[in-house]
Amino acid sequence: MRRITGTHVYSYVKCRHLAALDLHLSRSERRAPTEWEEFAAKRGRDFEAVYVQRLPIAMPRYPERDFEAGAAATRELLRSGAEWIHQGVLAGDDRLGLPDLLRKLPGESSLGDHHYEVLDVKTSGKSRGDQILQVVFYTRLLAELQGRMPTHGALILKDGREERFLIADYLAAHDEVLAALRHLRSDLSASRPFLQSGCSGCYHDQRCLPALRQRSDLSLVHGMSHGARAILEQAGCRTVADLATFHPDGPRARGNLDATLLRRLRRGALAHLLGKPLVDERPRAERFENGAIVHLLTDAFADRVLAIGVLHPAREDGAFRCELPATAADEWDALKRLVASLPRGVPLLHFGETLPRWHEEHAFAREADPAIEARFVDLGKRLRAAAVYPRAVFGLADLVQTALGRDPLRAGHPGAAAMWLTGDDGAERLRAKLHADLQDLAALKAAILDAAPTVVDDGEAAAGEGAAANGERAGSAG
Numbered sequence: 265m266r267r268i269t270g271t272h273v274y275s276y277v278k279c280r281h282l283a284a285l286d287l288h289l290s291r292s293e294r295r296a297p298t299e300w301e302e303f304a305a306k307r308g309r310d311f312e313a314v315y316v317q318r319l320p321i322a323m324p325r326y327p328e329r330d331f332e333a334g335a336a337a338t339r340e341l342l343r344s345g346a347e348w349i350h351q352g353v354l355a356g357d358d359r360l361g362l363p364d365l366l367r368k369l370p371g372e373s374s375l376g377d378h379h380y381e382v383l384d385v386k387t388s389g390k391s392r393g394d395q396i397l398q399v400v401f402y403t404r405l406l407a408e409l410q411g412r413m414p415t416h417g418a419l420i421l422k423d424g425r426e427e428r429f430l431i432a433d434y435l436a437a438h439d440e441v442l443a444a445l446r447h448l449r450s451d452l453s454a455s456r457p458f459l460q461s462g463c464s465g466c467y468h469d470q471r472c473l474p475a476l477r478q479r480s481d482l483s484l485v486h487g488m489s490h491g492a493r494a495i496l497e498q499a500g501c502r503t504v505a506d507l508a509t510f511h512p513d514g515p516r517a518r519g520n521l522d523a524t525l526l527r528r529l530r531r532g533a534l535a536h537l538l539g540k541p542l543v544d545e546r547p548r549a550e551r552f553e554n555g556a557i558v559h560l561l562t563d564a565f566a567d568r569v570l571a572i573g574v575l576h577p578a579r580e581d582g583a584f585r586c587e588l589p590a591t592a593a594d595e596w597d598a599l600k601r602l603v604a605s606l607p608r609g610v611p612l613l614h615f616g617e618t619l620p621r622w623h624e625e626h627a628f629a630r631e632a633d634p635a636i637e638a639r640f641v642d643l644g645k646r647l648r649a650a651a652v653y654p655r656a657v658f659g660l661a662d663l664v665q666t667a668l669g670r671d672p673l674r675a676g677h678p679g680a681a682a683m684w685l686t687g688d689d690g691a692e693r694l695r696a697k698l699h700a701d702l703q704d705l706a707a708l709k710a711a712i713l714d715a716a717p718t719v720v721d722d723g724e725a726a727a728g729e730g731a732a733a734n735g736e737r738a739g740s741a742g
């Protein structure tokens with residue numbers, strides 16, 4: 265029986281199926297990490313090493329992967345009253361915990377007149393529920409060992425700040441997750457994949473995505489939720505093809521699913537079968553003929569904007585300009601220069617929250633012109649609302665692949681941007697990636713926002729329905 269670890273708790277919150285696969289498969293059955301994923305993991309390890317350097321830490325010594333010996337060595341350190349224990353091993357019945365840090369506190373426990381609490385070092389800027397539950401998992405194991413539940417747990421965030429929280433606030437949620445993990449460990453079939461934003465960066469993607477396609481799973485449909493999939497399946501609608509022709513009589517037959525939502529999901533199923541986006545009728549078509557597209561490449565770990573580019577006019581053949589700010593202090597002026605190079609007052613089209621969030625964070629400390637913020641237009645929101653796509657779409661890469669049939673990563677993965685800068689051709693790669701992304705955004709604007717609503721003619725509808733009847737796809741994308 266495989267032991268449940270803190271990593272399983274962390275994975276469960278991201279995706280129930282991820283935790284289930286991790287509990288049943290060996291590491292060798294995962295996709296190998298990419299070069300930039302390894303780079304990011306190493307940065308995390310280096311950050312932890314630098315953080316603990318300043319502490320008077322003790323570490324349990326034990327033969328590699330002999331966790332029984334590790335747990336015994338950790339118990340010794342706990343009893344001896346070491347101030348800080350780094351990478352201790354906490355073992356209990358069917359669980360194993362490897363917390364980053366245990367800190368000694370005054371107050372009686374079965375160890376003596378002291379006890380410990382758990383701290384985990386993270387590279388994120390804000391605490392998240394999955395990280396907190398992982399600390400609570402370790403804390404439960406520690407409490408069993410020292411005969412006392414510590415009041416708090418803590419996360420060390422990337423700016424070195426310690427964020428403390430009350431363990432009691434999260435115990436019930438933790439116990440629920442632990443019970444679910446035990447159930448998944450005894451029965452892998454208790455979970456199934458569901459296409460979601462995390463799939464593209466998940467090491468089980470090569471297992472789940474083909475399985476979803478093979479069973480024509482409803483989660484492939486644009487706009488599908490876990491709840492809607494469960495309701496539709498209960499109503500006998502199990503595949504995308506079923507959904508395309510699902511016309512239930514009345515609310516009961518559709519499991520009381522909202523009629524408007526069902527219509528949209530059915531249109532998503534048709535888009536999947538036809539293999540093309542279906543552009544919706546819009547009440548007031550916004551046109552951004554004169555707009556410029558602005559795009560950033562960032563390094564989230566270092567809170568840096570590595571490259572800013574603009575494309576104007578917002579067409580694939582528009583003029584491309586970019587700046588690569590060398591330091592955080594140069595970022596604001598780089599954006600100002602690029603905006604100043606554009607005709608006055610043109611809308612600034614961007615994708616998602618990155619630009620407005622960065623702008624807001626810096627606006628307080630700078631002489632921000634509120635008129636610039638007022639020109640921001642989120643293309644991401646508009647693209648998602650303007651059409652149903654042949655597949656569920658999350659980030660820019662999904663939209664490019666699904667709506668344009670292009671490889672969104674032909675100039676590299678945006679997550680690799682920080683790694684490129686460690687090589688000689690970093691600046692060149694950043695420029696090439698920015699230009700490719702800007703051209704993709706311009707092509708999406710033309711294909712979706714500037715396009716007339718899609719009219720599905722009788723022939724196409726029949727092709728879609730015919731494909732549905734044969735359980736196939738009529739189109740080629742997605």
Ligand code: SF4
Nearest residue numbers: 279282457463466472
């Ligand atoms: S690929 Fe997606 S569904 Fe599968 S385990 Fe990973 S996140 Fe979950």
